[in-house]
Amino acid sequence: MHLLQKTLEAIKPIDRAVMAAAQREIDYCLKPPGSLGKLEDIARQIAGITGKVHNSIGKKAIVVMMADNGVYSEGVAMYPQDITRIGADFVTSGRMGVNFLANYAKADIIAVDIGIQVDVDLPKVLNRKIRYGTANFLKEPAMTREEAIRAVEVGIEVTNAAIDQGYDLIGTGEIGIGNTTASSAVLYAFTGAPIDRVVGRGAGLTDEAFARKKAVVQEAVRLHRPDPDDALDVLSKVGSLDIAGMAGTYLACAARRVPVLTDGLISNVAALVAMRLKPETVEYMIPSHISFEPGAKLLKEITGLEPMIDMDMRLGEGTGCALVFSIVEAALRMIEEMGTFAVIGKTRDEIGDHIMAYRGKFPR
Numbered sequence: 001m002h003l004l005q006k007t008l009e010a011i012k013p014i015d016r017a018v019m020a021a022a023q024r025e026i027d028y029c030l031k032p033p034g035s036l037g038k039l040e041d042i043a044r045q046i047a048g049i050t051g052k053v054h055n056s057i058g059k060k061a062i063v064v065m066m067a068d069n070g071v072y073s074e075g076v077a078m079y080p081q082d083i084t085r086i087g088a089d090f091v092t093s094g095r096m097g098v099n100f101l102a103n104y105a106k107a108d109i110i111a112v113d114i115g116i117q118v119d120v121d122l123p124k125v126l127n128r129k130i131r132y133g134t135a136n137f138l139k140e141p142a143m144t145r146e147e148a149i150r151a152v153e154v155g156i157e158v159t160n161a162a163i164d165q166g167y168d169l170i171g172t173g174e175i176g177i178g179n180t181t182a183s184s185a186v187l188y189a190f191t192g193a194p195i196d197r198v199v200g201r202g203a204g205l206t207d208e209a210f211a212r213k214k215a216v217v218q219e220a221v222r223l224h225r226p227d228p229d230d231a232l233d234v235l236s237k238v239g240s241l242d243i244a245g246m247a248g249t250y251l252a253c254a255a256r257r258v259p260v261l262t263d264g265l266i267s268n269v270a271a272l273v274a275m276r277l278k279p280e281t282v283e284y285m286i287p288s289h290i291s292f293e294p295g296a297k298l299l300k301e302i303t304g305l306e307p308m309i310d311m312d313m314r315l316g317e318g319t320g321c322a323l324v325f326s327i328v329e330a331a332l333r334m335i336e337e338m339g340t341f342a343v344i345g346k347t348r349d350e351i352g353d354h355i356m357a358y359r360g361k362f363p364r
Protein backbone atom coordinates (compact mmCIF):
# COMPACT_ATOMS: atom_id res chain seq x y z
CA MET A 1 0.00 0.00 0.00
CA HIS A 2 1.18 3.53 -0.71
CA LEU A 3 2.71 5.41 2.23
CA LEU A 4 0.15 8.20 1.87
CA GLN A 5 -2.77 5.79 1.98
CA LYS A 6 -1.29 3.94 4.95
CA THR A 7 -0.72 7.22 6.80
CA LEU A 8 -4.24 8.49 6.15
CA GLU A 9 -5.67 5.24 7.46
CA ALA A 10 -3.56 5.44 10.63
CA ILE A 11 -4.98 8.83 11.61
CA LYS A 12 -7.61 8.55 14.33
CA PRO A 13 -9.38 11.19 16.43
CA ILE A 14 -7.58 12.31 19.55
CA ASP A 15 -8.54 10.54 22.78
CA ARG A 16 -11.59 12.27 24.29
CA ALA A 17 -11.51 10.17 27.50
CA VAL A 18 -7.92 11.19 28.25
CA MET A 19 -8.84 14.80 27.48
CA ALA A 20 -11.64 14.59 30.05
CA ALA A 21 -9.20 13.13 32.59
CA ALA A 22 -6.73 15.94 31.87
CA GLN A 23 -9.52 18.51 32.22
CA ARG A 24 -10.28 17.11 35.67
CA GLU A 25 -6.67 17.63 36.70
CA ILE A 26 -6.61 21.11 35.16
CA ASP A 27 -9.78 22.06 37.06
CA TYR A 28 -8.34 20.68 40.30
CA CYS A 29 -5.46 23.17 40.08
CA LEU A 30 -5.96 26.08 42.48
CA LYS A 31 -7.49 28.62 40.08
CA PRO A 32 -10.93 29.55 38.77
CA PRO A 33 -11.95 27.12 36.02
CA GLY A 34 -10.77 28.20 32.58
CA SER A 35 -8.70 31.03 33.98
CA LEU A 36 -5.50 29.89 32.29
CA GLY A 37 -7.29 30.23 28.95
CA LYS A 38 -5.56 28.74 25.95
CA LEU A 39 -2.89 27.17 28.16
CA GLU A 40 -5.64 24.88 29.42
CA ASP A 41 -6.72 24.12 25.86
CA ILE A 42 -3.17 23.16 24.91
CA ALA A 43 -2.67 20.92 27.97
CA ARG A 44 -5.98 19.16 27.27
CA GLN A 45 -5.32 18.82 23.55
CA ILE A 46 -1.84 17.35 24.05
CA ALA A 47 -3.26 14.85 26.55
CA GLY A 48 -5.74 13.78 23.87
CA ILE A 49 -2.94 13.55 21.31
CA THR A 50 -0.48 11.50 23.36
CA GLY A 51 -3.10 9.54 25.30
CA LYS A 52 -1.44 10.61 28.59
CA VAL A 53 -2.58 13.14 31.20
CA HIS A 54 1.01 13.93 32.19
CA ASN A 55 3.18 15.24 29.39
CA SER A 56 6.49 16.95 28.83
CA ILE A 57 8.40 17.74 25.66
CA GLY A 58 11.71 16.00 25.07
CA LYS A 59 12.96 17.29 21.71
CA LYS A 60 11.56 19.92 19.35
CA ALA A 61 12.21 20.32 15.63
CA ILE A 62 11.07 22.59 12.84
CA VAL A 63 10.85 20.85 9.48
CA VAL A 64 11.67 23.48 6.84
CA MET A 65 10.54 22.54 3.31
CA MET A 66 12.31 24.43 0.54
CA ALA A 67 11.21 24.62 -3.10
CA ASP A 68 10.92 26.95 -6.08
CA ASN A 69 7.86 27.97 -8.01
CA GLY A 70 7.58 28.21 -11.80
CA VAL A 71 4.88 30.86 -11.53
CA TYR A 72 7.69 33.21 -10.45
CA SER A 73 8.28 33.99 -14.13
CA GLU A 74 4.91 35.82 -14.18
CA GLY A 75 6.36 38.64 -12.08
CA VAL A 76 4.38 37.73 -8.93
CA ALA A 77 7.33 37.99 -6.53
CA MET A 78 9.79 40.77 -5.96
CA TYR A 79 12.93 38.98 -4.81
CA PRO A 80 15.38 36.98 -6.94
CA GLN A 81 14.49 33.30 -7.03
CA ASP A 82 18.02 32.59 -5.87
CA ILE A 83 16.91 33.49 -2.34
CA THR A 84 15.44 29.99 -1.97
CA ARG A 85 18.86 28.38 -2.55
CA ILE A 86 20.59 30.99 -0.40
CA GLY A 87 17.99 30.35 2.29
CA ALA A 88 18.96 26.67 2.27
CA ASP A 89 22.55 27.69 2.90
CA PHE A 90 21.67 30.24 5.59
CA VAL A 91 19.16 28.07 7.44
CA THR A 92 21.70 25.25 7.78
CA SER A 93 24.46 27.61 8.88
CA GLY A 94 22.34 29.35 11.50
CA ARG A 95 21.83 32.69 9.79
CA MET A 96 18.11 32.77 8.91
CA GLY A 97 15.30 34.34 10.96
CA VAL A 98 14.11 30.97 12.18
CA ASN A 99 17.58 30.13 13.50
CA PHE A 100 17.78 32.71 16.26
CA LEU A 101 14.25 31.89 17.38
CA ALA A 102 14.85 28.14 17.24
CA ASN A 103 18.11 28.60 19.17
CA TYR A 104 16.24 30.56 21.80
CA ALA A 105 13.61 27.80 22.00
CA LYS A 106 16.30 25.05 21.99
CA ALA A 107 14.73 23.53 18.89
CA ASP A 108 16.50 21.82 15.99
CA ILE A 109 15.94 22.52 12.31
CA ILE A 110 15.47 19.82 9.72
CA ALA A 111 16.03 21.42 6.31
CA VAL A 112 14.63 19.66 3.24
CA ASP A 113 15.25 20.41 -0.43
CA ILE A 114 11.96 19.16 -1.85
CA GLY A 115 12.21 21.13 -5.10
CA ILE A 116 14.78 23.92 -5.25
CA GLN A 117 15.39 24.81 -8.90
CA VAL A 118 19.13 24.07 -8.73
CA ASP A 119 21.21 21.33 -7.14
CA VAL A 120 21.99 22.23 -3.56
CA ASP A 121 25.09 20.54 -2.33
CA LEU A 122 24.96 21.30 1.36
CA PRO A 123 25.68 18.56 3.88
CA LYS A 124 22.94 19.60 6.31
CA VAL A 125 20.19 19.85 3.67
CA LEU A 126 18.28 16.63 3.09
CA ASN A 127 18.07 16.10 -0.66
CA ARG A 128 14.53 14.93 -1.28
CA LYS A 129 14.05 16.87 -4.49
CA ILE A 130 10.94 15.83 -6.43
CA ARG A 131 11.75 18.12 -9.36
CA TYR A 132 13.63 21.35 -10.09
CA GLY A 133 10.82 23.70 -9.06
CA THR A 134 7.22 23.48 -10.20
CA ALA A 135 6.04 24.40 -13.68
CA ASN A 136 4.48 27.81 -14.28
CA PHE A 137 0.86 27.05 -13.41
CA LEU A 138 -0.42 29.92 -15.47
CA LYS A 139 0.60 27.80 -18.47
CA GLU A 140 0.50 24.17 -17.29
CA PRO A 141 -0.22 22.26 -14.07
CA ALA A 142 2.39 22.95 -11.38
CA MET A 143 3.20 19.23 -11.19
CA THR A 144 1.69 15.86 -11.94
CA ARG A 145 -0.60 14.14 -9.47
CA GLU A 146 2.10 11.50 -8.94
CA GLU A 147 4.64 14.19 -8.08
CA ALA A 148 2.20 15.78 -5.62
CA ILE A 149 1.71 12.43 -3.91
CA ARG A 150 5.47 11.83 -3.80
CA ALA A 151 6.00 15.29 -2.31
CA VAL A 152 3.42 14.64 0.41
CA GLU A 153 5.16 11.33 1.06
CA VAL A 154 8.53 13.06 1.40
CA GLY A 155 6.97 15.14 4.17
CA ILE A 156 5.64 11.97 5.79
CA GLU A 157 9.00 10.17 5.53
CA VAL A 158 11.12 13.02 6.83
CA THR A 159 8.71 13.62 9.73
CA ASN A 160 8.46 9.92 10.59
CA ALA A 161 12.26 9.80 10.72
CA ALA A 162 12.28 12.83 13.04
CA ILE A 163 9.71 11.20 15.32
CA ASP A 164 11.80 8.01 15.32
CA GLN A 165 14.73 10.14 16.51
CA GLY A 166 12.68 11.26 19.52
CA TYR A 167 11.28 14.61 18.40
CA ASP A 168 7.93 14.92 20.14
CA LEU A 169 6.92 18.46 19.21
CA ILE A 170 7.17 19.49 15.57
CA GLY A 171 6.90 22.86 13.83
CA THR A 172 6.31 23.48 10.13
CA GLY A 173 8.34 25.94 8.09
CA GLU A 174 9.24 26.71 4.48
CA ILE A 175 11.36 28.86 2.21
CA GLY A 176 10.37 29.34 -1.41
CA ILE A 177 10.23 32.52 -3.42
CA GLY A 178 6.81 32.73 -5.08
CA ASN A 179 5.14 30.31 -2.69
CA THR A 180 2.57 32.84 -1.48
CA THR A 181 1.15 32.88 -5.03
CA ALA A 182 0.80 29.08 -4.92
CA SER A 183 -0.69 29.31 -1.41
CA SER A 184 -3.25 31.87 -2.50
CA ALA A 185 -4.11 29.82 -5.58
CA VAL A 186 -4.72 26.72 -3.45
CA LEU A 187 -6.86 28.73 -1.05
CA TYR A 188 -8.77 30.28 -3.93
CA ALA A 189 -9.31 26.89 -5.57
CA PHE A 190 -10.70 25.45 -2.32
CA THR A 191 -12.91 28.40 -1.40
CA GLY A 192 -13.60 30.69 -4.37
CA ALA A 193 -13.48 33.48 -1.76
CA PRO A 194 -13.17 37.13 -2.89
CA ILE A 195 -9.68 37.59 -4.30
CA ASP A 196 -8.72 40.29 -1.78
CA ARG A 197 -9.26 37.79 1.00
CA VAL A 198 -6.82 35.30 -0.49
CA VAL A 199 -4.03 37.29 -2.13
CA GLY A 200 -1.58 39.53 -0.26
CA ARG A 201 1.74 41.12 -1.08
CA GLY A 202 3.83 38.17 0.11
CA ALA A 203 7.43 39.16 0.72
CA GLY A 204 6.61 42.57 -0.82
CA LEU A 205 5.15 43.79 -4.14
CA THR A 206 4.48 47.00 -6.05
CA ASP A 207 0.82 47.91 -6.64
CA GLU A 208 1.18 46.84 -10.24
CA ALA A 209 2.67 43.45 -9.43
CA PHE A 210 0.07 42.94 -6.68
CA ALA A 211 -2.72 43.42 -9.24
CA ARG A 212 -0.91 41.01 -11.52
CA LYS A 213 -0.62 38.43 -8.74
CA LYS A 214 -4.40 38.52 -8.18
CA ALA A 215 -5.04 38.13 -11.90
CA VAL A 216 -2.59 35.21 -12.13
CA VAL A 217 -4.28 33.38 -9.25
CA GLN A 218 -7.74 33.84 -10.74
CA GLU A 219 -6.64 32.95 -14.26
CA ALA A 220 -4.76 29.80 -13.17
CA VAL A 221 -7.77 28.46 -11.28
CA ARG A 222 -10.07 29.31 -14.19
CA LEU A 223 -7.70 27.54 -16.59
CA HIS A 224 -7.12 24.28 -14.65
CA ARG A 225 -10.48 24.02 -12.86
CA PRO A 226 -9.03 22.08 -9.90
CA ASP A 227 -11.64 19.98 -8.13
CA PRO A 228 -12.07 21.56 -4.66
CA ASP A 229 -13.16 18.16 -3.33
CA ASP A 230 -9.89 16.58 -4.44
CA ALA A 231 -6.98 18.09 -2.48
CA LEU A 232 -4.38 16.30 -4.60
CA ASP A 233 -5.92 17.76 -7.74
CA VAL A 234 -5.73 21.26 -6.24
CA LEU A 235 -2.17 20.69 -5.00
CA SER A 236 -0.88 19.34 -8.30
CA LYS A 237 -2.51 21.97 -10.51
CA VAL A 238 -1.90 25.21 -8.60
CA GLY A 239 0.10 24.21 -5.50
CA SER A 240 3.77 23.93 -4.68
CA LEU A 241 6.20 21.27 -3.57
CA ASP A 242 6.79 22.84 -0.16
CA ILE A 243 3.06 23.01 0.56
CA ALA A 244 2.79 19.32 -0.35
CA GLY A 245 5.72 18.39 1.89
CA MET A 246 4.30 20.36 4.81
CA ALA A 247 0.94 18.64 4.36
CA GLY A 248 2.89 15.39 4.72
CA THR A 249 4.43 16.61 7.96
CA TYR A 250 0.95 17.26 9.42
CA LEU A 251 -0.30 13.85 8.31
CA ALA A 252 2.71 12.03 9.79
CA CYS A 253 2.34 13.85 13.10
CA ALA A 254 -1.36 12.96 13.26
CA ALA A 255 -0.68 9.33 12.37
CA ARG A 256 2.07 9.08 15.00
CA ARG A 257 0.11 11.08 17.60
CA VAL A 258 2.61 13.93 17.88
CA PRO A 259 1.53 17.58 18.32
CA VAL A 260 2.42 19.82 15.37
CA LEU A 261 2.46 23.61 15.16
CA THR A 262 1.21 25.66 12.23
CA ASP A 263 3.09 28.78 11.15
CA GLY A 264 2.19 31.45 8.56
CA LEU A 265 0.18 31.59 5.35
CA ILE A 266 1.92 28.76 3.50
CA SER A 267 1.95 26.49 6.53
CA ASN A 268 -1.76 27.06 7.16
CA VAL A 269 -2.60 26.38 3.52
CA ALA A 270 -0.70 23.09 3.89
CA ALA A 271 -2.71 22.45 7.07
CA LEU A 272 -5.89 22.95 5.05
CA VAL A 273 -4.65 20.50 2.40
CA ALA A 274 -3.92 17.92 5.13
CA MET A 275 -7.37 18.48 6.63
CA ARG A 276 -9.00 18.00 3.26
CA LEU A 277 -7.12 14.71 2.91
CA LYS A 278 -8.09 13.63 6.44
CA PRO A 279 -10.26 15.94 8.58
CA GLU A 280 -9.08 14.47 11.92
CA THR A 281 -5.58 15.84 11.23
CA VAL A 282 -6.67 19.24 12.58
CA GLU A 283 -7.01 17.75 16.06
CA TYR A 284 -3.21 17.33 16.16
CA MET A 285 -2.47 20.90 15.09
CA ILE A 286 -1.61 23.73 17.45
CA PRO A 287 -1.70 27.17 15.82
CA SER A 288 1.22 29.50 16.54
CA HIS A 289 0.87 33.06 15.24
CA ILE A 290 -1.42 34.72 12.72
CA SER A 291 0.40 35.92 9.63
CA PHE A 292 -0.07 39.47 8.40
CA GLU A 293 -1.16 38.02 5.02
CA PRO A 294 -4.94 38.45 4.40
CA GLY A 295 -5.35 34.75 3.59
CA ALA A 296 -4.39 33.92 7.17
CA LYS A 297 -7.67 35.34 8.50
CA LEU A 298 -9.70 33.33 6.03
CA LEU A 299 -7.75 30.21 6.95
CA LYS A 300 -8.44 30.81 10.62
CA GLU A 301 -12.16 30.89 9.87
CA ILE A 302 -12.03 27.72 7.78
CA THR A 303 -9.73 25.62 9.95
CA GLY A 304 -10.99 26.93 13.29
CA LEU A 305 -7.37 27.15 14.45
CA GLU A 306 -7.22 30.17 16.76
CA PRO A 307 -3.66 31.58 16.73
CA MET A 308 -1.88 32.10 20.05
CA ILE A 309 -0.16 35.34 19.15
CA ASP A 310 -0.44 38.21 16.67
CA MET A 311 3.00 39.73 16.06
CA ASP A 312 2.45 41.14 12.54
CA MET A 313 4.98 38.54 11.36
CA ARG A 314 5.04 37.29 7.79
CA LEU A 315 8.39 35.61 7.35
CA GLY A 316 7.46 31.95 7.29
CA GLU A 317 10.39 29.53 7.85
CA GLY A 318 8.63 28.27 11.01
CA THR A 319 9.42 31.47 12.94
CA GLY A 320 5.98 31.53 14.60
CA CYS A 321 6.35 27.89 15.66
CA ALA A 322 9.72 28.61 17.25
CA LEU A 323 8.21 31.48 19.22
CA VAL A 324 5.20 29.50 20.42
CA PHE A 325 7.13 26.35 21.41
CA SER A 326 7.72 27.93 24.82
CA ILE A 327 3.99 28.58 25.31
CA VAL A 328 3.25 24.93 24.56
CA GLU A 329 5.95 23.71 26.93
CA ALA A 330 4.76 26.11 29.62
CA ALA A 331 1.18 24.83 29.28
CA LEU A 332 2.34 21.31 30.11
CA ARG A 333 3.86 22.45 33.41
CA MET A 334 0.45 23.43 34.82
CA ILE A 335 -0.75 19.95 35.80
CA GLU A 336 2.74 18.99 36.99
CA GLU A 337 3.54 22.00 39.16
CA MET A 338 0.37 23.73 40.38
CA GLY A 339 -1.06 23.18 43.84
CA THR A 340 -4.64 21.92 44.01
CA PHE A 341 -7.96 22.46 45.79
CA ALA A 342 -6.88 19.66 48.12
CA VAL A 343 -5.52 22.55 50.22
CA ILE A 344 -9.11 23.43 51.24
CA GLY A 345 -10.02 19.79 51.70
CA LYS A 346 -11.87 19.34 48.41
CA THR A 347 -11.68 16.22 46.29
CA ARG A 348 -11.50 16.16 42.50
CA ASP A 349 -15.15 15.01 42.42
CA GLU A 350 -16.29 17.90 44.61
CA ILE A 351 -14.51 20.40 42.39
CA GLY A 352 -16.00 18.71 39.32
CA ASP A 353 -19.51 18.93 40.85
CA HIS A 354 -18.95 22.58 41.72
CA ILE A 355 -17.95 23.37 38.15
CA MET A 356 -20.96 21.47 36.78
CA ALA A 357 -23.27 23.44 39.07
CA TYR A 358 -21.89 26.73 37.83
CA ARG A 359 -21.61 25.66 34.21
CA GLY A 360 -22.09 28.61 31.87
CA LYS A 361 -21.39 31.11 34.66
CA PHE A 362 -17.68 31.22 33.96
CA PRO A 363 -16.42 33.46 31.15
CA ARG A 364 -14.94 30.49 29.24
Ligand SMILES: O=C(O)c1ccc[n+]([C@@H]2O[C@H](COP(=O)([O-])O)[C@@H](O)[C@H]2O)c1
Residues within 6 Å of the ligand: 076, 077, 078, 079, 174, 175, 176, 177, 178, 179, 180, 181, 201, 202, 203, 204, 263, 264, 265, 266, 267, 291, 292, 293, 313, 314, 315, 316, 317
Ligand atom coordinates in the same frame (compact mmCIF):
# COMPACT_ATOMS: atom_id res chain seq x y z
O1 LIG B 1 4.50 32.86 6.45
C1 LIG B 1 3.94 33.79 5.87
O2 LIG B 1 2.80 34.17 6.19
C2 LIG B 1 4.68 34.48 4.74
C3 LIG B 1 4.13 35.59 4.14
C4 LIG B 1 4.83 36.22 3.14
C5 LIG B 1 6.07 35.73 2.72
N1 LIG B 1 6.59 34.63 3.30
C6 LIG B 1 7.91 34.11 2.85
O3 LIG B 1 8.34 34.80 1.69
C7 LIG B 1 8.49 33.95 0.58
C8 LIG B 1 7.29 34.02 -0.33
O4 LIG B 1 6.96 35.34 -0.67
P1 LIG B 1 6.72 35.66 -2.20
O5 LIG B 1 6.36 37.10 -2.24
O6 LIG B 1 8.02 35.35 -2.89
O7 LIG B 1 5.62 34.77 -2.66
C9 LIG B 1 8.59 32.56 1.13
O8 LIG B 1 9.94 32.20 1.25
C10 LIG B 1 7.90 32.63 2.47
O9 LIG B 1 8.60 31.91 3.44
C11 LIG B 1 5.93 34.01 4.31
Ligand SMILES: Cc1cc2nc[nH]c2cc1C
Residues within 6 Å of the ligand: 079, 083, 087, 174, 175, 176, 203, 315, 316, 317
Ligand atom coordinates in the same frame (compact mmCIF):
# COMPACT_ATOMS: atom_id res chain seq x y z
C1 LIG C 1 15.02 37.65 2.14
C2 LIG C 1 13.95 36.60 2.31
C3 LIG C 1 14.01 35.69 3.38
C4 LIG C 1 12.99 34.73 3.51
N1 LIG C 1 12.77 33.75 4.40
C5 LIG C 1 11.65 33.12 4.07
N2 LIG C 1 11.16 33.68 3.01
C6 LIG C 1 11.95 34.68 2.61
C7 LIG C 1 11.88 35.57 1.56
C8 LIG C 1 12.88 36.54 1.40
C9 LIG C 1 12.79 37.49 0.27
